[in-house]
Amino acid sequence: MTTMLHLGLGSFHRAHQAVYLHQLRESGDQRWALAGGNIRPDMQDTIDALIAQGGAYTLETVTPHNERSYTRITAIQTVVPFDPELCGLVRIGADADTRIISFTVTEAGYYLDAKYQLDQNFADLRADLAAVKSGEPVSTIYGALCVILRARMQANAGPVTLLNCDNLRHNGERSRGGLLQFIELLGDSALLAWVQANTTSPNAMVDRITPRPTPEVRARVLATTGVDDAAALMGESFIQWVIEDNFIAGRPEWEKVGVEMVTSVQAYEEAKIRLLNATHSCIAWAGTLVGYTYIHEGTLDPVIRQLAYDYVTDDTIPVLLPCPINLEKYRDVVLDRFGNPAIADTNQRVAMDAFSKIPAMIAPTIRDRLARGETIHSVSMLPALFLAYLQRWHAGQIPYTYQDQAMDPAAAHAICESVDPVAAYCANTVLWGPLANDERLVQAMRTAFERVKLFVKNHQS
Structure with missing residues (x-):
């Protein structure tokens, strides 16, 4: 089975990318599955619930007319417990069967200035540059990707696509620019050359309103489905994903479940x-x-x-x-x-x-x-x-x-x-x-x- 590793198992990922892959798997195409975990020790209760439930959870979908429906999402086959060294994420990211590494980060999490250059005034960014050099735990998306991609390079596991799932404009280009600048600052010329030759970073646009889950969502899921789901969440009925078709190591046939694969987003x-x-x-x-x-x-x-x-x-x-x-x-x-x-x-x-x-x-x-x-x-x-x-x-x-x-x-x-x-x-x-x-x-x-x-x-x- 081919793996898409996602960094950041927040509500948006579970109500958006995971839903599309779930629909593809439900259609009979089970060649791809999700694995995922967090690069910071947050959302621990949700991660624990997902581990206990084998990665499955219930999504409540609500239309503008207050019509509610419930779907058990099972696309996440592996939930990685958090550890400071990111050992579980590194192991999966360095596996040859992993062909896509995706991530959801807020705009501020890329530490880019108005000219889309890395802004080293951020303490988190400076700390991660030092941490990657010394082998200490990291906390930013760049630090996590460097640790994972360095392990992948050393394992000779082959090329991989880096896929943004967030609201940064030109997100593939700009996150890639930030990552390459980060690696240059590390002084790791071997990793820099490998990433340039063995990864692509498609631009993508994602859209679905996904509020933070509340106890009321869990209560409605229990009342309607009989499942007491500590990882339940809710999203609106509208959903959209537009992706530049630039994958270096293959991808799911998302277009079969409504994803718009385009030459420019x-x-x-x-x-x-x-x-x-x-x-x-x-x-x-x-x-x-x-x-x-x-x-x-x-x-x-x-x-x-x-x-x-x-x-x-x-x-x-x-x-x-x-x-x-x-x-x-x-x-x-x-x-x-x-x-x-x-x-x-x-x-x-x-x-x-x-x-x-x-x-x-x-x-x-x-x-x-x-x-x-x-x-x-x-x-x-x-x-x-x-x-x-x-x-x-x-x-x-x-x-x-x-x-x-x-x-x-x-x-x-x-x-x-x-x-x-x-x-x-x-x-x-x-x-x-x-x-x-x-x-x-x-x-x-x-x-x-x-x-x-x-x-x-x-x-x-």
Whole structure:
């Protein structure tokens, strides 16, 4: 049996990639199976449950009309317990029968700056460079891949595809660039040459809303199926996977179960990142500011929905045309998906990691508009919402823990303490890169920030 090894057995992987392979196996094609585990000691309860259940778990699927269905997913044949040396993952990754190594990482987990170069200011990245050299445990995706690929090279196990399953734009190219830079910094010329010759890194676009599992999901699964599943999870009915067909060592016939295998994913990923991901964050920040807990609450609020609609319609769609996708229809489908109360997706989950999301998902539209000499009236509302959100965080008034791997807390507090927070915000190079201090950005943000303050005031009155 041929193996696809996945690093990061989180909810999204189990509601997305594993589902496609499960469907292929259910159709009778059982040539491929999943193995997986985590590179950090997190989600231990879920990993323990998956091990106890032989990798199987129940997926609850919910339509926008609150229709629920339940599927036992059995594609993960091997669950690897966590160990600091990643021995189990290295053993499978170095096996000749493993032909794909896939991974799900947040945008911030690639440690790339605005020019997509490795940013060595991150302590985790510096620590992993030292750890790989000394044989100590690693914690980043680059460290894990280096350890696995070095073992594979030494075992002469043959070529392998490195497959991204996350929201980083041009994710195959950019994660590959980060990995090759990491290996160069290690000074391992043999590994560098081997990776360049024996791996490919397809770009891919993934999409399915998958909230963090709650006890209620487990209770519904038990009531409906009779199975008490500690690894149960829930996802929306919409699912999409678009992959550049660039596999060096073979792949499953995913196209038989609805995966779109293409020569270029660029149009799909731009539409998804700008129309879906950025809109998602807009609704999460706005919803938090006015006291909502869930994404659907903000989406069904007519003022917040209009903010999201205007961002897409006024400023984003025009810079993406011409496009093979019907962007107006895509926009409307996205808003309908976000308005699904049955998903109960939280603002906390979606609001996180703004210091990597703004440069990846929002700043490109601002750059495109300014390059065309056009206004940024609607798109500037999104970073203005986050500035208001950041000020709440600074004051300790966010009703949940805000997580942001790319944020320097001291720099964020300094923005909020500045005599001119808007100017300080627009000067932050992590957020804005070459746009930092651009007077057109500053002026648009001043106007947008006043609009945000009025929006919050009107909701409170």
